[in-house]
Amino acid sequence: MAKFMDVHTGFVDGTEDQLREVHERALAAEASEGVRFERMWLDPEAGKVFCLSSGPSKEAVLRVHDKAGHPTTEIYELQIEV
């Protein structure tokens, strides 16, 4: 399993309820792809969301976001962590 960070934009003034909904929809969709979303963070001023996940591939993570209704194309494989 690899680790990934994906980034979403356009969440200016996003709330905790909205982020929770994004997370719950992702959790509901992740099992079919073998992905696990660990944590999501929102900067409501910049409208940025960072999602930390593990899974078999970038494509699998992006498919989960697609299924959950929050597609993005910006994703990084975090090969190294300290």
Add this chain to the structure above:
Amino acid sequence: MAKFMDVHTGFVDGTEDQLREVHERALAAEASEGVRFERMWLDPEAGKVFCLSSGPSKEAVLRVHDKAGHPTTEIYELQIEV
């Protein structure tokens, strides 16, 4: 204390040793600013580093990176987390 994600570019083909050095230099500089670096992740293909920290302000976190020799201007305050 607020939570922050800052982003560095230009670490293409970066290694675990390099990331560990970035982290250790940040840890050595953080106390004077009341900052705590929690985790750093590197995508060596994209050359991106993500740093998760807590501290009193964006400026304090950026000053630590400046002092440690790894300046960046891209930082987000993670007001919301799930």
